Amino acid sequence: MRCLVTGGAGFIGSHLTERLLALGHDVTVLDNLSTGQRDNLAAIEGHERLKIMVGSITDQLFLSEAVRDVDAIYHLAAAVGVKLVADDPVLTIETNIFPTEWLLRLAVQRGQRFFLASTSEVYGKNPKEQWTEEDDLHLGPTSRPRWAYGCSKAIDEFLALAYHRKYDLPVVVGRFFNVVGPRQVGNYGMVVPRFVDQALDGGPLHVYDDGSQVRCFAHVREVVDCIIGLVDTPAAAGGIYNIGSDQPVSIRELAEAVIERVDPSIEIDYTPYSVAYGSDFEDVRRRVPDVSHLEQAIGRRPRMTLGEILDDVIRWKRALRNDAKN
Numbered sequence: 001m002r003c004l005v006t007g008g009a010g011f012i013g014s015h016l017t018e019r020l021l022a023l024g025h026d027v028t029v030l031d032n033l034s035t036g037q038r039d040n041l042a043a044i045e046g047h048e049r050l051k052i053m054v055g056s057i058t059d060q061l062f063l064s065e066a067v068r069d070v071d072a073i074y075h076l077a078a079a080v081g082v083k084l085v086a087d088d089p090v091l092t093i094e095t096n097i098f099p100t101e102w103l104l105r106l107a108v109q110r111g112q113r114f115f116l117a118s119t120s121e122v123y124g125k126n127p128k129e130q131w132t133e134e135d136d137l138h139l140g141p142t143s144r145p146r147w148a149y150g151c152s153k154a155i156d157e158f159l160a161l162a163y164h165r166k167y168d169l170p171v172v173v174g175r176f177f178n179v180v181g182p183r184q185v186g187n188y189g190m191v192v193p194r195f196v197d198q199a200l201d202g203g204p205l206h207v208y209d210d211g212s213q214v215r216c217f218a219h220v221r222e223v224v225d226c227i228i229g230l231v232d233t234p235a236a237a238g239g240i241y242n243i244g245s246d247q248p249v250s251i252r253e254l255a256e257a258v259i260e261r262v263d264p265s266i267e268i269d270y271t272p273y274s275v276a277y278g279s280d281f282e283d284v285r286r287r288v289p290d291v292s293h294l295e296q297a298i299g300r301r302p303r304m305t306l307g308e309i310l311d312d313v314i315r316w317k318r319a320l321r322n323d324a325k326n
Helices: 011-022 060-067 082-087 089-096 098-110 147-167 191-200 220-231 251-262 273-277 292-298 306-325
Strands: 002-006 026-031 050-054 072-075 113-119 171-176 205-208 239-243 268-271
Touching (some): 002 011, 026 060, 072 098, 072 220, 089 098, 098 147, 191 306, 205 273, 220 239, 220 292, 239 292, 251 268, 251 306, 268 273
Parallel strands (some): 072 113, 113 171, 205 268
């Protein structure tokens, strides 16, 4: 196929681009390089089946050019990261909603397959132990900026599913749960690379609040295989799928696992949310997906253990530091 990956120079997008090329597809990457990095594509930049377009998804003419002659659109470009969203909710809303609608319109005209990258943030503060795709959304008040991201992606989902119902557009929605791995940076609140960097610097590890928040972490390579599997499965069209690990761990336990692997003498510093994100920040205490719907659809789900994932990220971070010294 001929594929378009928006946000293709980003963390997940670059891994997806590599995988699509390895499978024999032609890939066009569209990225404005604001949070993505061209270095993420360094290993494949000269590939004969890769085209890189630098520009913004908010530019309608640019989008129209990018989607021309492609068979599938993987729409990953978005304003992401807890810190970025908290700092600039206007950018979040403008980046996440309007370009999605325009891309959907273009896809209908050409009958293209469409993958929409969504997020576990749409569940908001749902109190259930484990979240399924049909659960109610429990977003917080509009006075709390962090909910702008989940709300904007929920609107994206409504749009995508509406285009599927009205025009039979083959759309798949994937809700990501804490995807981690090489190339992810901690600049925007991503906890695993932030902890690993802090540990390699000698600590301390800054755990927000009391560290009892519960998350699940999936390796990006497994997530990418799930994305491609869903797009390649016609019966998945029109569906929403949780994509992530279903093995819960507290943030304190995550910090301890990183410390164990890097240097057991490193200490943990507990930092109030108000210091990290401002006084109006509100967090989700538990975020665990039910991934049975995903496994039923494509016969797989992310299975790497947290230890395997951390070992891979630490290896990558150490290699980066060694390269910088040489």
